[in-house]
Amino acid sequence: MPFNLLKYGLSAEYPVDVDLPPPRDLKPSYDVVIIGAGGHGLATAYYLSRYHGINNIAVLEKAYLGGGNTARNTAVIRSNYLTSEGVRFYAESVKLFQNLSNEFDFNIMYSERGQLTLAHTDATVRSFRQRAEVNKHFGGRTEMIDRQQIRELVPSLNLDPGHLPVIAGLWHIDGATARHDAVAWGYAKQAAKRGVEIHQLTEVQDLVIESGRIRAVKTNRGTVQCGCVVQAIAGHSSLLMAKAGIRSPIQTFPLQAMVTQPFKPFLDPLVSSSALHCYVQQTSRGEVVFGGGSDPYPLFNSRSTLDLKESLLAHAIEMFPFLANAKLMRQWAGITDMTPDYSPIMGLSPVENYYLDAGWGTWGFKATPICGKTMAELVASGGRVPELIKPFGLERFSTFQQVNEMGATAASH
Amino acid sequence: MKIINCPLNGPRNISEFTYGGEFKPMPDPGTCSDAEWADYVFNSENRAGVVREWWMHTPSSYWFLAERHTVSDEIIRTFDARELFSSRLDFHPPQSREIAG
Numbered sequence: 001m002p003f004n005l006l007k008y009g010l011s012a013e014y015p016v017d018v019d020l021p022p023p024r025d026l027k028p029s030y031d032v033v034i035i036g037a038g039g040h041g042l043a044t045a046y047y048l049s050r051y052h053g054i055n056n057i058a059v060l061e062k063a064y065l066g067g068g069n070t071a072r073n074t075a076v077i078r079s080n081y082l083t084s085e086g087v088r089f090y091a092e093s094v095k096l097f098q099n100l101s102n103e104f105d106f107n108i109m110y111s112e113r114g115q116l117t118l119a120h121t122d123a124t125v126r127s128f129r130q131r132a133e134v135n136k137h138f139g140g141r142t143e144m145i146d147r148q149q150i151r152e153l154v155p156s157l158n159l160d161p162g163h164l165p166v167i168a169g170l171w172h173i174d175g176a177t178a179r180h181d182a183v184a185w186g187y188a189k190q191a192a193k194r195g196v197e198i199h200q201l202t203e204v205q206d207l208v209i210e211s212g213r214i215r216a217v218k219t220n221r222g223t224v225q226c227g228c229v230v231q232a233i234a235g236h237s238s239l240l241m242a243k244a245g246i247r248s249p250i251q252t253f254p255l256q257a258m259v260t261q262p263f264k265p266f267l268d269p270l271v272s273s274s275a276l277h278c279y280v281q282q283t284s285r286g287e288v289v290f291g292g293g294s295d296p297y298p299l300f301n302s303r304s305t306l307d308l309k310e311s312l313l314a315h316a317i318e319m320f321p322f323l324a325n326a327k328l329m330r331q332w333a334g335i336t337d338m339t340p341d342y343s344p345i346m347g348l349s350p351v352e353n354y355y356l357d358a359g360w361g362t363w364g365f366k367a368t369p370i371c372g373k374t375m376a377e378l379v380a381s382g383g384r385v386p387e388l389i390k391p392f393g394l395e396r397f398s399t400f401q402q403v404n405e406m407g408a409t410a411a412s413h
Numbered sequence: 414m415k416i417i418n419c420p421l422n423g424p425r426n427i428s429e430f431t432y433g434g435e436f437k438p439m440p441d442p443g444t445c446s447d448a449e450w451a452d453y454v455f456n457s458e459n460r461a462g463v464v465r466e467w468w469m470h471t472p473s474s475y476w477f478l479a480e481r482h483t484v485s486d487e488i489i490r491t492f493d494a495r496e497l498f499s500s501r502l503d504f505h506p507p508q509s510r511e512i513a514g
Binding site: 236305397 | 431448459483485
């Protein structure tokens with residue numbers, strides 16, 4: 001072993017395992033162009049190249065890999081939504097996440113810690129009962145628990161915050177967290193190995209659409225012809241859709257989150273309260289992450305506001321009073337594309353070979369694997385929409401068939 | 414703290430205000446098609462740039478219009494709705510299409 005190490009150290013041919021091949025020029029044409037190298041776009045490229053034999057793919061990214069909302073979410077994985085369409089979809093995603101490290105042979109640090117949502121009113125308890133039953137029906141593990149059980153799970157939690165005593169909890173055993181960068185890099189590495197080209201610093205400036213079909217995309221590094229396009233960006237979904245001439249129901253809001261100095265492990269589950277508009281979790285590094293609802297008005301800017309800090313942290317401190325002395329280390333914001341029914345927009349668009357993966361608001365990270373898998377099926381079949389994502393088509397907003405998940409997005413609004 | 418200059422109450426903290434959505438013309442619900450109505454209800458311009466939108470000063474329930482830049486977060490102008498609406502709008506739902514209670 002020491003000799004090998006010495007040989008390795010002195011070797012002129014430094015045998016480094018390269019995750020991504022160095023950048024090269026864009027080819028004149030690709031079978032599939034994916035716009036956005038975040039988790040979703042990279043996952044789509046990966047499933048296409050690994051399971052559908054399509055390798056002539058370019059993933060175009062205006063900044064750097066996984067640097068958008070993939071890096072800005074709070075890495076919550078769960079399936080305890082409200083509607084059967086939603087739960088079926090997210091439950092499938094949780095299953096894929098559980099096996100993702102093996103699939104990549106790369107550790108995504110998947111950690112099944114369970115997610116606890118607190119009810120402070122009778123109305124919330126009723127909706128929790130429904131969510132527990134729907135979740136169980138689709139193979140998830142969720143149950144209602146009482147104050148005593150909550151106390152045992154999270155001894156540091158204040159069960160009587162202000163005027164809102166905790167009545168019960170929705171205990172989602174499948175709730176988990178993972179390293180979001182690792183998810184993006186895992187997909188990127190495996191896709192690149194199979195010939196997928198990932199072009200960073202390549203911004204799509206215009207779309208060339210002729211007689212209802214997309215022919216090419218114009219970028220700052222030249223124009224590429226394409227067989228089809230998958231739009232997999234976040235934060236600016238509606239602006240890109242507008243370039244394709246598509247009307248969208250998306251409104252864009254910043255969502256601010258922050259993290260404290262590290263502490264000894266004290267909080268195993270991910271805890272959220274819909275009445276206090278706050279979710280709290282401790283990372284594997286010991287830092288405490290706080291997140292809340294989106295900002296109160298639309299904005300394409302990740303600036304920080306004192307208003308949000310004050311209101312969010314006041315609630316976080318009601319839940320965990322000892323955190324009043326904690327120091328904040330960092331804060332950041334993601335730009336969320338909110339849809340009127342709090343469900344994503346996936347599937348076909350009015351442009352025949354232009355596929356949409358948009359409107360991921362505050363629920364995008366947890367859907368990364370299933371989204372990539374189903375979008376890949378959609379692309380590979382030439383536009384046959386998989387059963388699992390049929391309810392999420394853009395057309396639901398003109399046929400009045402929304403999938404309402406407003407009550408089940410952890411702390412939003 | 415961000416300040417909004419309310420046309421009725423003067424400069425106040427933004428926490429006193431409620432965002433009321435994009436300013437957009439409403440099609441006539443009596444005569445427009447379902448598709449036009451759905452477009453009005455659900456779709457947004459969601460422009461990155463200067464937008465015109467409704468805001469309310471919450472304590473006084475006063476609705477007004479604002480021009481705001483959605484990238485720089487600057488409030489450019491606030492003004493009373495009378496600048497755009499000179500007469501009262503009356504709604505007469507068609508009798509025949511009334512839904513029985």
